[in-house]
Amino acid sequence: MKEEVKLPVTNENGYYEIRLESIGGLGANLCGKMIGELGAVFMGLNAASFSSYGSEKRGSPVKAYIRWSAQGQEIGINSPVEEPHILGLFHEALAGKLPVTAGVTEKTKVIVNTDASPMEMRKRLKLCGGEIICIDALKIAMESKTRINMVMLGAIVKASGFIPFEAAEELVRETIGKKYPNLIQENLEGLKRGYEEGKSMFFQEDGTFERVPYQEAKNKWGYANAPIGGANPRIGSTVSNDLSASREGYIPLFLQEKCINCGLCDTTCPDMVFQFKPGEYKGRPAMVNTGLDYHHCKGCLRCVDVCPTNALVKGVEREHPDLKWFVRNKDLIVDRLEYEDAGPNSWVTSESHFTEKRIDGGMV
Ligand code: SF4
Ligand code: SF4
CATH class of the missing domain: 3.40.920.10 (Pyruvate-ferredoxin oxidoreductase, PFOR, domain III)
Structure with a gap:
């Protein structure tokens, strides 16, 4: 010993x-x-x-x-x-x-x-x-x-x-x-x-802030209020989670001009990061990949692996601070301020997030 x-x-x-x-x-x-x-x-x-x-x-x-x-x-x-x-x-x-x-x-x-x-x-x-x-x-x-x-x-x-x-x-x-x-x-x-x-x-202890006593985390849902049958009534998964804290320095970067809208990234991504919207591709109506919602992206880079055209590439997150301010559907960002301080790339554009907010009564 x-x-x-x-x-x-x-x-x-x-x-x-x-x-x-x-x-x-x-x-x-x-x-x-x-x-x-x-x-x-x-x-x-x-x-x-x-x-x-x-x-x-x-x-x-x-x-x-x-x-x-x-x-x-x-x-x-x-x-x-x-x-x-x-x-x-x-x-x-x-x-x-x-x-x-x-x-x-x-x-x-x-x-x-x-x-x-x-x-x-x-x-x-x-x-x-x-x-x-x-x-x-x-x-x-x-x-x-x-x-x-x-x-x-x-x-x-x-x-x-x-x-x-x-x-x-x-x-x-x-x-x-x-x-x-x-x-x-x-x-x-x-x-x-x-x-x-x-x-x-x-x-020095100066009274600016108050100490927070330790307490056990409480679950939002328990046996008394969980949905019957255990079904999750929310559309999509993990939409309320800000997964930006899970990234280890890398993010997928989207090069839209290379994208053929095949949807492989969307079916691979475990966290519904990709925002497909009805649009037009090669003169025909199609679901078009409009980009990523980094609020939900945990940086696993599986999407980069599967993209057949290199429309998704591995990038160093700190080299793209501008992404933080990138807002795809500006009119939809009603609670943007809430997220501005939440860390790099913490914006929210996904419909699933807004659906959840509506269910919570947080927005109309
Ligand atoms: S996998 Fe690549 S080419 Fe296919 S939709 Fe996603 S980004 Fe576009
Ligand atoms: S890095 Fe992972 S979580 Fe982020 S968009 Fe790609 S597959 Fe989804």
Whole structure:
């Protein structure tokens, strides 16, 4: 067994606790498991880690919980981490959409994957006093050809102030090296850059914002109000989900002049991103592909694979900030302002979205 690394701080139950908040597809579940293993195998601690997620689908919220205790103390609970010592936010777009900062105290170190400054993120997350660390994990992951979770792991190791970096390196070698030996260098580089490149800021409790107590998420539909037979009365699927947070730096770009309106992209896309409308193609009435609704696009790029004419190509999302302001059916955008702050490419043009809004009574 490894020599025990002393925990510098614990809660009243004797635990050091970490919570990761993410969106399916960014690797938070694996990162949580790795942090658990880091404590148990490489730091001589007792450790527990588990995740909570829904349909294991890209785009659904994911939480990972890690609990460590000293060697002599068993971990006797397996409930969610309510007041974490470290909170890792795997995507800045989570800010404001879900109560991801619930339970954060002045002792919590908040790590955010963002290219924004700590000052800006503090405002967006409405954080009271404490420490915030911003790391552009998406950019680093793309440059290092690794995944966001490796970079976030490096940032968590640094922010903790007591996890030995060598232990994390050993963990990555063991975990990734066994399965994907050819990817080991990329992952180690991602880990190192995550460790080195975070921007940290401490700020005083000043009463600008109020703390949000931890509470369990409540489902909109339960046994008492679910539709009879379990049928979903909404037209389309996942239309209320903003899937932009699931993208890992890439988006499909649409070159309309190359499109032959074959519809393959539409039948392949799992999230109804393509907006076909009655129109004309080669002088005949046809359903015409008018483009994408990036609000629903999770960046899986399956559409790029199937398009027979290269009318869809892989693009780097950050190279197209203008897409954010691209509005195809301008007259239909009645709630555009609501989405302007929701992150890059977060506009809504799909009929299915508007149908849902109408059902909710949110628009006429
Ligand atoms: S698969 Fe390509 S060519 Fe076919 S409709 Fe989609 S974008 Fe157009
Ligand atoms: S990348 Fe293509 S297939 Fe995947 S969600 Fe976006 S539009 Fe649909």
